[in-house]
Amino acid sequence: MPTLDEEEQMVMPLVVRHVNEGEWRAVGERGLAETPRNRLMIALGAILEDCPPDERREFLARLPVAARVMWKVLGQRQYRRETRRIRGRHTSV
Incomplete structure (x- = not known):
């Protein structure tokens, strides 16, 4: 079973070649619409945690x-609390 990093390395080049910007945006919007409101900050933290610092800044800059x-x-506090609960340790986000 591939790791998440391996999956991303295999899948993202295919996404770039076969999914246009509007379609990719629609995927994100659908995911956002289906995320319960009380979990939105948890989802944002999960996205930001794996981003390199420059991508994190760019992502945050595009938010309202x-x-x-x-x-x-x-x-940030909600995400740290959630990751401590699940992982038993602190996260860097």
Whole structure:
């Protein structure tokens, strides 16, 4: 069974070749729409945790100001609490 990193290395080049920007955006919007509101900051933290710092900054810059403020004020703490509960350790996000 491939790891998540291996899957990403295999799948993302195919996505780039076969899925246009609008289709990829629709995938993200559908995922966002299906995420329960009380889990949105957890989902954002999971996305940001695996991003290199430059991608993290770019991703956050594209969010609405309200979402960035929520992430800073509530989301980071909520995500750390969730990862501690699951992993038993602190995360860097």
